[in-house]
Amino acid sequence: MSNQDKMPFVEALESYKKQHFMPFHTPGHKIGVEAPQLLKEWMGSALPYDLGVMYALDDLHEPEGELKEAQDLTAELYGAEHCWFSINGTTALIEAMIMGNVGPNETIIIPREAHRSVISGLVLSGAKPVYMDCTFNTRWGIPLGVSLETAIQAMEEHPEAKAILLVYPNYYGVGVDIVNIVKEAHKRGMIVLVDEAHGPHLPFSEALPIEAIAAGADLVAQSTHKSVGSLTQTSWLLGQGDLINKRRITQMHQMLQSTSPNYIFLASLDMARHQLATKGTTLVNRAVSLSLQLRRELESIRGISIMSSNDVDRPNYDVTKVLIDAKELGLTGVDFEKRLRAHHIEVELVQAHHVLVLITIGDTEESIMTLVKAVQSISDEICSKSSLMNHIGDQIEERTETIQSASILPTPVVRMTPREALYKNRSSCMLESALHHICGETIAYYPPGIPCIAVGEEITESVLQYIQQRRALGYMPNGAADMNLETIQIVEE
Numbered sequence: 408m409s410n411q412d413k414m415p416f417v418e419a420l421e422s423y424k425k426q427h428f429m430p431f432h433t434p435g436h437k438i439g440v441e442a443p444q445l446l447k448e449w450m451g452s453a454l455p456y457d458l459g460v461m462y463a464l465d466d467l468h469e470p471e472g473e474l475k476e477a478q479d480l481t482a483e484l485y486g487a488e489h490c491w492f493s494i495n496g497t498t499a500l501i502e503a504m505i506m507g508n509v510g511p512n513e514t515i516i517i518p519r520e521a522h523r524s525v526i527s528g529l530v531l532s533g534a535k536p537v538y539m540d541c542t543f544n545t546r547w548g549i550p551l552g553v554s555l556e557t558a559i560q561a562m563e564e565h566p567e568a569k570a571i572l573l574v575y576p577n578y579y580g581v582g583v584d585i586v587n588i589v590k591e592a593h594k595r596g597m598i599v600l601v602d603e604a605h606g607p608h609l610p611f612s613e614a615l616p617i618e619a620i621a622a623g624a625d626l627v628a629q630s631t632h633k634s635v636g637s638l639t640q641t642s643w644l645l646g647q648g649d650l651i652n653k654r655r656i657t658q659m660h661q662m663l664q665s666t667s668p669n670y671i672f673l674a675s676l677d678m679a680r681h682q683l684a685t686k687g688t689t690l691v692n693r694a695v696s697l698s699l700q701l702r703r704e705l706e707s708i709r710g711i712s713i714m715s716s717n718d719v720d721r722p723n724y725d726v727t728k729v730l731i732d733a734k735e736l737g738l739t740g741v742d743f744e745k746r747l748r749a750h751h752i753e754v755e756l757v758q759a760h761h762v763l764v765l766i767t768i769g770d771t772e773e774s775i776m777t778l779v780k781a782v783q784s785i786s787d788e789i790c791s792k793s794s795l796m797n798h799i800g801d802q803i804e805e806r807t808e809t810i811q812s813a814s815i816l817p818t819p820v821v822r823m824t825p826r827e828a829l830y831k832n833r834s835s836c837m838l839e840s841a842l843h844h845i846c847g848e849t850i851a852y853y854p855p856g857i858p859c860i861a862v863g864e865e866i867t868e869s870v871l872q873y874i875q876q877r878r879a880l881g882y883m884p885n886g887a888a889d890m891n892l893e894t895i896q897i898v899e900e
Contacts (some may be wrong), residue, residue, distance in 0.1 A: 409480055411684035416465065416677040419473035420670060423463055424455050433459035433667070458670050467492065467668040468661045477677040478643075484684050485610060487620050487627075487645035489653055491660050494672040497604045497642040498524040499663040500628035502531055504600045504644070506663075507656040508570050508626075509534040512824065516561050516571040519816055520550040522602060523851045523886065525572060526861045529825040536861075537565050538819045547714050547730065548759030550816065550857075551721055552576075552583040559591050570598040575619055575723075576605055578756060578855040579714070579730055579763065582616045582723025589623040598650045599623070604630040604642075608768070609725070611683060611691035616723030625651050634727070634767045635687075637679035641672050690768040697775050698727045698766040704779040705729075708786050710736035714761075727766045731782065734760035736789050741881055743785070750781035756855060817859055817869035823898070825849075828863030832899040838874065838892055841866045847896035852877055853885040866895065 436442040439454025447454065460466060465474030474492070482490035493500050501524040509515045511533030517525055519541045529536055539561045542551040552574060553561075562571065571592050576582035585601070592599045601619040603609075607629040609618040619627040627645045631637040646656060682690070702713050714730040733743045740757040747754060747762065756763040764778065822845045823831070833847035844866050851858045859877075860870045874892055877884070888896050 409476075409483055411480060411484060411681070413476075413480070414674075414677045414681045415473040415476040415480070417674045417681075419464055420456055420458075420674055423458075423461070428463075430458075432461070453671060456671050456674065459667060464670070467494070467664060467673065468666070474673065477673075477680065480684075481643055481676070481680045482645060484680060485618070485620050485645050487647045489646040489656075491644040491646075491657070492673055492676050493642040493644065493660075493664060494640060494668045495664050496640050497602070497628045497630040498522075498527065500642055500644040500660075501525055501600075501602055502528040503656060503659040503663050504626045504628060505529065505534060505570075505572070506532045507652065507659040508598050508600065511826070514565055514568040516558075516565060516568045516597075518553045518572070518574055519819065520552065520574055520577060520857050521572065522574070522604070523849060523856045523858050523861075525602070526825055526849050526858055530829050530862070531826070533824060533826040535824045536819075536821060537561060537568060538821070540818070542720070543815050544719065545815075547579075547718060547732065548761065549579045549581070549714075549730070550577060551581050551719055553588075555584040555587050555591075558583075558588045562591060562595055562597065566595065568597055570600055572600040572602065573619075573624075574602045576603075576616060576725050576728075578605065578728070580605070580725035580728030581719050581721050582725065584722050585619060585622040585624070586617065593623065593650075596650075598625045600625065601627045603627045605633055605725070605728070607631045607643075607683075608634040608687075608691045608694070608727070611687035612695050614692070614695045615725055615727075620645050620647060623648075626656070631676060631679050634765065635679050636675075636682050636768065638672055638675040641676050641679075643676060694727055694766050694768050694770060697770050697772065698729060700772070701729055701764075701766060701775040701779065702726070704775070705731060705782060708779075708783050709790050710786050711782060729764045729766060730761050731764065732759075732761040733785075736786060738785075738789075739880065746785045747781055750784065752778055752781045758855075815873075816857060817867060817873050819861065820865035820867055821863060822865050823863040825861055825863045828898050833896045834899055835888070835894040836897045838871065838895050841895050841897055842868065842871060845898040845900065846870075847898045848888060849886050850874070850892070850895075851885045852882050856885070858886075863898075866897070 430437050465472045478490040505528030513534050515534045516537045518539050539553045539557050541553050575585050589599050601624045603619045609615045625648050630642045632639045632641050705713050712732040716724040740761050743762050744757040754762040755765050846860050846864050846866050849858050849861045859873050
């Protein structure tokens with residue numbers, strides 16, 4: 408058992424700084440001497456830790472010393488065998504997972520609700536996607552992930568698939584039956600890759616779902632900055648078992664990480680691991696307790712509904728993801744978010760009639776009560792206008808049908824691998840004339856960053872309808888050449 412109370416990479420950085428070497432290397436500000444004045448004011452004493460790749464310090468690409476020790480401690484903490492730190496976010500790790508296991512024209516099974524980084528991984532690897540249908544909850548306007556039965560059916564129909572990728576838990580805290588899906592995949596010799604971006608806190612409270620590594624997954628990418636304490640843009644990849652080739656994963660990881668990794672970012676990962684090892688149970692259980700308190704407070708507010716585990720037919724649910732629905736107040740998610748911003752509340756996601764807020768180790772009773780007071784004020788303002796409330800009832804059902812249909816993702820029709828389509832000749836086509844053409848770009852609405860169509864897929868009637876409805880609701884696309892989506896890129900056939 409290693410000493411989880413150590414921060415080996417942080418300690419190495421501290422030791423190097425105390426030696427007062429004269430820098431004749433990158434970065435150009437030379438340990439902060441000539442950094443821009445505002446950067447000095449912002450970062451102050453942190454600038455001397457902003458070093459280039461140092462002979463005296465470890466290398467992210469081939470770690471052998473203190474950085475390797477920090478990664479090994481992280482693997483041990485999570486019960487994994489291997490760990491890779493990332494300063495290019497979870498996006499690079501998801502791409503590395505795919506590239507490290509699936510090659511050109513090889514099949515990978517993925518859920519419909521996969522993040523756009525999965526499509527990037529398909530482009531880079533040349534792999535062929537097979538989509539699993541995900542259940543959609545029409546009341547709450549959210550995807551619930553793939554059922555065990557659907558996952559088994561996809562694996563039975565595609566025994567050639569080398570891997571299956573799962574999103575666990577999804578943006579809304581809903582988790583699939585990961586234990587049994589992993590068992591079924593391993594029966595068939597398939598590697599299980601997991602986008603667990605929203606799950607690095609899971610092992611630290613018995614009130615939360617089982618984490619993917621404990622469920623037996625082979626490779627698991629986590630966004631440590633999302634729910635625990637590292638800096639934005641930092642993540643780690645956990646791996647275990649004989650189905651993966653550690654060296655190949657390392658090589659793919661090297662391709663996708665900067666050759667000038669930020670040492671402050673890497674140190675924040677070492678610090679975050681240490682924080683979880685020494686205080687994780689206390690901090691995460693506090694976040695869970697605050698989440699439950701927030702849910703109780705919000706449920707008592709007129710016109711507000713909160714999604715709970717009873718509303719989702721899935722075995723795993725993370726209560727720290729709080730979906731606040733204002734349908735009964737006649738508000739769309741966009742309307743609700745604007746009103747919350749007027750109270751200086753910034754939410755994570757806006758969709759349908761709801762907003763999503765994340766309760767993490769950084770929340771306090773003061774922060775959640777500030778949110779409660781803002782929601783109460785919005786409810787009071789609307790409900791006090793009796794004539795408006797009478798009118799709202801007539802409007803709700805009409806608006807809800809449009810909003811819900813704009814939340815249901817189109818069923819993908821794959822006509823080419825994403826890589827093949829991306830490198831074909833492409834041209835612009837008026838959106839209304841694009842029906843049945845092959846899409847030449849990947850289009851998503853962010854967050855949550857789930858593509859409504861990926862490069863290589865057929866532009867179907869449901870895709871066009873989805874885009875038009877999203878436009879009508881005021882959402883801006885991500886990834887399109889024409890940000891107004893009056894035109895769309897198509898593959899020239």
